[in-house]
Amino acid sequence: MTRILITDDEAKIRELIVKYARHEGFDTDEAENGMEAVEKCEREHFDLVIMDIMMPELDGFSAVKEIRKTHPDLPCIMLSALGEEYDRIHGFDVGVDDYVVKPFSSKELMMRIHAILKRTQRAAASGDQFVLKGLLIDYSARTVTIDGERIQLSPKEYELLVYLVRNAGIALTREQLLSTVWGYDFFGDDRTLDTHIKLLRRNLKDYASYIVTLRGVGYRFEKAD
Amino acid sequence: MTRILITDDEAKIRELIVKYARHEGFDTDEAENGMEAVEKCEREHFDLVIMDIMMPELDGFSAVKEIRKTHPDLPCIMLSALGEEYDRIHGFDVGVDDYVVKPFSSKELMMRIHAILKRTQRAAASGDQFVLKGLLIDYSARTVTIDGERIQLSPKEYELLVYLVRNAGIALTREQLLSTVWGYDFFGDDRTLDTHIKLLRRNLKDYASYIVTLRGVGYRFEKAD
């Protein structure tokens, strides 16, 4: 059963979405503001979150940002009032999957929900673990283990590793890595990426050599040896 | 370089999108209607297609449907006029990746382009290969394998090989090779190209003879023997 959390301060809008979502066979829960949404996400499992932007207590973006800390892959659809253009862009930045402009048609919203679920379920189906010999990444626990021993990675190192590993066997350009792991608008030093690769390699010990340098291009995580 | 095909019957809209897309570093081409878009997609390579729905000759949906026959993974963004709700839903059905409602802001369109490219990069990158007997080039991994054994090529050697192979069976002049692989602004020594060809041949071992010298012209990669 697919569970959707509907977050909006207007009860009428929540009810409307609930009605249609149930009709599509989804299980629903509601939250009145960002704070409540964050709390519910910490306690319960959801497959998708619908989130209004303008809300009392905690706005939609801050809420998504907060939720993403513990659930980095939980799909989010934002609801934005017409004209909130800045919000839209900011939304994609935070890592929102889609947004719908109010007033929206319920059919449209349902279509977008289905599209996103289809897209993310594929990724989720591939298991929430990555294993390569003695290297184990547990995505849900956000931990990395080498030969049975838990290793400590900084947030950036972990994200970098995950992106590399999820694209194992594929050459990733420096731009791709920077724009994905650091964000679309990173304009920092050229050595930032190298430095994190260095730290990551150091922590990966024997598996460091799986991160291959592609001179003039970027890096690639080897699928096998 | 990311290439985007912009399809709309209104020249003004095309120009607007072209302007912003170029600004974002994309390479662009235009089509006036669905028919032209289909033809261009068959002849040239694009990374993304932007497509208006209402057009003379061939409408957007039919065009996407047609394009998908030969390019099932080519991302498409539809442009729909306000109120064409049915179109939207139908669009997702055809397998459109996203749509933007007119009148749209250019920033919003660019954000959606970036979002989709990011999403499809992974899928698009994998499974792209060239095979000739025991010679295998994996474009996504950026690796070359000979008889099952991975060989190491320098960046220039790899690019040179890729360009030759992508134009297998076609005579390429020295000027073409230099301006494509080195860049149109290369004014170096005559021996530079030879030297790289030499190194490439050495690395290709038994397959070296596939790079044929065309005296007074350039080189050609043999399609078969």
Added chain:
DNA sequence: TGATTTCTTCACAGAGAGTTCACATTAGCC
């Protein structure tokens, strides 16, 4: 708030890659 961790920047070193050059070799032409 202060302490600690993490991230970014910077200067420099080193390795790898690219270019140039002198000369050898080859192919085509008479």
Added chain:
DNA sequence: GGCTAATGTGAACTCTCTGTGAAGAAATCA
């Protein structure tokens, strides 16, 4: 077969890119 112009070759040189440690800045935590 010799001549000429073009390509092939090895080695030296130069350059560009990545790796690295250290230090300062920023974020996080207590």
